[in-house]
Amino acid sequence: MKKRIVSLLLTAVMVTALFAGCGSTSVEESTPTSTAETTESTESSEAVAAEDDGTGIPTSTVYKGETDQQTYPISDEKITLTYWYPNANSMGTLADYNDSEFFQWLEEKTNIHIEFIVPAAGEESQSFNNLFISGELPDIMYTQPKYHMYRDGMDAAINDGYIADIREHLDWAPNYVSWLNSIETAKQDVVTDSGKMYGFWSFWDNMKDGFADQGLSIRKDFLDKVGKEVPTTYDEWEDVLTAFRDELGIEAPFYTSNKGIDHGEFMAGFGIAPRFYQVDGKVKFGPMEDAYKDYLTLLNDWYNKGLLDRDFATRKSTGVAADNDMMLNDKVGSLVDWGTRMTDAYISRGATNPDFWTVAAPQPKKSASDPDPAWREVSNNYRDIQAVCLCVNANSKHLEEAIRWVDAFYAKDVYLNANYGIDSEQDVVWYAAEDGHRIGLYDFRYNNPDGLDSATVAAKYWAKNPPIRCEASQIEQMPAERAVSYVVWSQYEPKNYIPVTVTMTSDENTEYSQYFTDIEAYVQENEVKFINGERSLDEYDAYRDTLKSMGIERCIELQQASLDRYNNR
Amino acid sequence: MKSSKTTVFVKKPFGERLKLDFKRHWQMYLLALPVVVYFLIFNYAPMVGITMAFEKYQINKGIFGSQLVGLANFKRFFTSPFFWRLLRNTLLISFYGLLFSFPLPIIFALCLNEVRNKGFKKTVQTISYLPYFISVVVVVSILFDFGKANGLITNIATAFGWDGGAVISSAKWFRSLYIGSNLWQHLGYNSIIFISALAAVDPTLYEAARIDGANRWQQTLHVTLPGIAPTIIVLLILRLGQIMGVGYEKIILMYGPSTYETADVIASYVYRVGILDADYSYSTAVNLFNSVVNLIVLCTANFVSRKVNETSIW
Numbered sequence: 046m047k048k049r050i051v052s053l054l055l056t057a058v059m060v061t062a063l064f065a066g067c068g069s070t071s072v073e074e075s076t077p078t079s080t081a082e083t084t085e086s087t088e089s090s091e092a093v094a095a096e097d098d099g100t101g102i103p104t105s106t107v108y109k110g111e112t113d114q115q116t117y118p119i120s121d122e123k124i125t126l127t128y129w130y131p132n133a134n135s136m137g138t139l140a141d142y143n144d145s146e147f148f149q150w151l152e153e154k155t156n157i158h159i160e161f162i163v164p165a166a167g168e169e170s171q172s173f174n175n176l177f178i179s180g181e182l183p184d185i186m187y188t189q190p191k192y193h194m195y196r197d198g199m200d201a202a203i204n205d206g207y208i209a210d211i212r213e214h215l216d217w218a219p220n221y222v223s224w225l226n227s228i229e230t231a232k233q234d235v236v237t238d239s240g241k242m243y244g245f246w247s248f249w250d251n252m253k254d255g256f257a258d259q260g261l262s263i264r265k266d267f268l269d270k271v272g273k274e275v276p277t278t279y280d281e282w283e284d285v286l287t288a289f290r291d292e293l294g295i296e297a298p299f300y301t302s303n304k305g306i307d308h309g310e311f312m313a314g315f316g317i318a319p320r321f322y323q324v325d326g327k328v329k330f331g332p333m334e335d336a337y338k339d340y341l342t343l344l345n346d347w348y349n350k351g352l353l354d355r356d357f358a359t360r361k362s363t364g365v366a367a368d369n370d371m372m373l374n375d376k377v378g379s380l381v382d383w384g385t386r387m388t389d390a391y392i393s394r395g396a397t398n399p400d401f402w403t404v405a406a407p408q409p410k411k412s413a414s415d416p417d418p419a420w421r422e423v424s425n426n427y428r429d430i431q432a433v434c435l436c437v438n439a440n441s442k443h444l445e446e447a448i449r450w451v452d453a454f455y456a457k458d459v460y461l462n463a464n465y466g467i468d469s470e471q472d473v474v475w476y477a478a479e480d481g482h483r484i485g486l487y488d489f490r491y492n493n494p495d496g497l498d499s500a501t502v503a504a505k506y507w508a509k510n511p512p513i514r515c516e517a518s519q520i521e522q523m524p525a526e527r528a529v530s531y532v533v534w535s536q537y538e539p540k541n542y543i544p545v546t547v548t549m550t551s552d553e554n555t556e557y558s559q560y561f562t563d564i565e566a567y568v569q570e571n572e573v574k575f576i577n578g579e580r581s582l583d584e585y586d587a588y589r590d591t592l593k594s595m596g597i598e599r600c601i602e603l604q605q606a607s608l609d610r611y612n613n614r
Numbered sequence: 615m616k617s618s619k620t621t622v623f624v625k626k627p628f629g630e631r632l633k634l635d636f637k638r639h640w641q642m643y644l645l646a647l648p649v650v651v652y653f654l655i656f657n658y659a660p661m662v663g664i665t666m667a668f669e670k671y672q673i674n675k676g677i678f679g680s681q682l683v684g685l686a687n688f689k690r691f692f693t694s695p696f697f698w699r700l701l702r703n704t705l706l707i708s709f710y711g712l713l714f715s716f717p718l719p720i721i722f723a724l725c726l727n728e729v730r731n732k733g734f735k736k737t738v739q740t741i742s743y744l745p746y747f748i749s750v751v752v753v754v755s756i757l758f759d760f761g762k763a764n765g766l767i768t769n770i771a772t773a774f775g776w777d778g779g780a781v782i783s784s785a786k787w788f789r790s791l792y793i794g795s796n797l798w799q800h801l802g803y804n805s806i807i808f809i810s811a812l813a814a815v816d817p818t819l820y821e822a823a824r825i826d827g828a829n830r831w832q833q834t835l836h837v838t839l840p841g842i843a844p845t846i847i848v849l850l851i852l853r854l855g856q857i858m859g860v861g862y863e864k865i866i867l868m869y870g871p872s873t874y875e876t877a878d879v880i881a882s883y884v885y886r887v888g889i890l891d892a893d894y895s896y897s898t899a900v901n902l903f904n905s906v907v908n909l910i911v912l913c914t915a916n917f918v919s920r921k922v923n924e925t926s927i928w
Contacts, residue, residue, distance in 0.1 A: 060648070174892040177673045196892050197672070205674035304871065355763035358783040358872045555670075562891050563694060569871040577779060577872065595695055 113456035114219035118156035127183035131169035137501025197551035220455035244436035260534030297354035302364035313418035405530030463511035485522035560596035671895035687899035723808035742802030815841035
């Protein structure tokens with residue numbers, strides 16, 4: 046009897062252990078705590094006129110969201126919206142974006158709690174693709190269309206029922222409409238080729254025509270030590286880098302990226318760009334051009350002389366900013382960096398050298414008398430558009446609240462708080478200039494009284510890259526000698542740049558990705574080999590022939606077609 | 615008159631035998647049930663997904679709604695400029711791996727078997743399988759550190775005449791580093807099963823051999839090796855079954871554009887195209903090809919083994 050009981054008990058334990066593996070791992074969906082939010086609210090505000098100007102977009106008398114036309118709170122009952130927010134790198138030491146003062150303030154104002162879904166750094170594209178497979182899209186998604194895109198394109202995402210077409214709900218988004226009417230070129234950029242609206246495009250509130258927020262950056266303290274000026278031609282660059290290597294023993298006098306080539310700023314002097322670009326409306330592909338071979342020859346030469354990072358292939362950074370440990374330990378002499386890092390950012394992050402100081406360098410030219418390159422990396426600030434689009438889930442249980450919540454960011458009082466810190470933090474996080482506009486306090490960010498590093502301060506007191514970004518918030522807080530970097534980088538016209546809002550149709554996209562996935566891998570592989578010498582540059586023509594046989598010319602045609610359609614919008 | 619009836623034993627039909635067996639041994643069936651269910655749910659049911667390989671899969675239409683395109687995905691793969699390279703790399707890495715990582719644990723076990731000092735034997739055995747417990751990510755980080763431009767392995771290589779720069783970003787070194795680090799990590803652990811097989815060899819056979827005048831080497835050749843032969847063969851066939859599924863996680867950690875030439879295998883290609891680019895039907899087709907080749911190799915190995923050795927898995 047006893048034996049029987051023991052054996053039955055053991056069996057029961059084993060069976061229970063089997064069920065330990067079962068467990069639901071579902072992403073928490075927006076939990077509707079009320080059922081009253083499904084009413085189609087037509088209470089749009091007064092200032093939006095119902096007529097449109099022929100594009101189907103209503104006109105607005107309000108300029109750039111000056112008057113907030115949303116009514117608050119947005120929801121009577123406290124609801125939760127899920128928000129896919131791929132900004133893990135910007136969190137600093139913050140545990141959850143809800144710890145940020147700004148989001149807490151916004152939650153009180155709108156009565157909507159946001160549940161942030163932050164994918165791990167480096168896995169944003171995968172995470173984005175997985176959202177569609179799992180079938181449970183969050184209510185709102187903060188996407189960078191260049192990197193996170195539904196496989197068949199924007200129109201397909203809307204037609205297949207995943208993403209809401211904002212065009213049909215513009216009466217819920219009066220602030221956004223006011224912005225569309227305030228920027229001349231916006232109406233062309235924010236719609237897809239078929240006229241739908243994929244989401245809320247993000248805008249810059251620019252100080253003049255829009256500054257470049259990234260560019261070549263060189264260590265000023267190193268330059269001073271070797272007694273040289275900021276280089277402007279490729280020969281001067283070689284001179285400076287050689288001095289860095291010989292006199293200072295820098296490991297990586299010039300850090301390009303882990304792909305070997307730079308981001309575009311350095312090669313522009315040859316008249317080329319890293320991948321697709323346009324010259325007078327004709328699309329070209331960088332690696333297929335003769336000048337690209339000259340550029341690779343230069344890099345190969347520099348690699349052999351030790352002027353580039355010998356281990357570039359093992360680094361993490363893909364072209365803008367270098368690996369942190371290398372920067373902080375004085376191993377990098379020059380690189381492409383963000384404008385916000387031209388401050389005491391690295392000192393606040395723990396640079397070992399107290400004289401750490403970087404200045405902006407202009408895009409180099411072959412000779413001083415050459416015209417300036419017609420290239421500027423404007424993916425993030427082109428025609429006042431920031432390459433971020435906030436999409437709303439078409440099947441969201443709180444579609445209206447989600448749209449209104451995003452629209453709130455386009456109102457002046459909200460976006461000022463998002464960029465500078467909330468109203469109650471006046472004179473702590475920001476102060477008011479004579480004419481009343483806000484300026485961030487430099488010391489608060491870079492010499493924080495609580496000892497937080499600059500990244501955490503940014504995450505804690507304001508919103509990272511909000512849908513309306515005030516350019517002034519980046520620039521005005523900096524001391525004048527640091528802010529000049531923006532001016533240096535912005536002197537170039539981005540004529541050769543292909544706008545980020547150019548899209549392909551679903552069929553084009555399928556055909557294009559069929560060829561281009563393999564082409565991209567092949568190009569990357571070979572560029573690394575050409576630079577580190579494993580493959581001789583004499584084989585460049587054979588390389589181009591292989592690319593042709595892989596279908597690069599068809600890809601160029603497809604890009605040309607989408608560019609033409611964009612120009613005809 | 616004697617009855618000339620002889621009792622003929624006719625097998626009862628299968629269904630009846632099953633019922634009888636079930637009644638007698640129902641506990642065994644119950645014990646096996648969870649495992650069978652597990653295999654049905656996680657291994658057989660997902661096979662339905664293979665249809666994705668023959669379709670132009672679109673997420674919103676799902677597996678059964680997407681349009682069938684026949685062998686288009688396979689054609690795309692076979693005509694891809696990378697096809698031969700992927701196949702070559704997969705087979706080469708697997709065969710080299712097999713060539714080096716299979717015999718060495720056996721030899722190690724044989725050597726250890728000869729050691730008389732129990733304490734020494736146990737110590738060596740424990741130390742040898744400690745690396746197995748280090749995560750593969752850590753091992754790869756170590757490799758990166760040793761293999762970079764000024765790293766340990768690069769410096770040693772340069773001293774011997776290598777002039778190609780960082781060893782970890784060189785396509786020529788990839789296989790050696792991959793197989794070498796695998797060997798270091800798995801040698802001890804893989805030898806455990808051989809050590810236990812060696813212990814199971816009947817000691818009286820050794821005595822008999824010694825009486826017949828065999829020296830140590832002859833004893834090893836004629837008693838030990840045949841004694842563990844079934845173990846070796848079974849493990850070999852199992853290893854062959856993994857030939858095409860070469861440990862891709864480690865490869866993905868270790869490779870980069872500069873080493874795609876020798877490092878890119880079918881599985882890592884499927885990862886890039888399938889997960890990173892979300893081209894699901896194409897990657898399913900490639901993976902299906904991978905699995906089919908794997909199956910053929912496995913069945914052939916089993917068949918050959920059965921004919922030659924009478925030892926086989928099925």
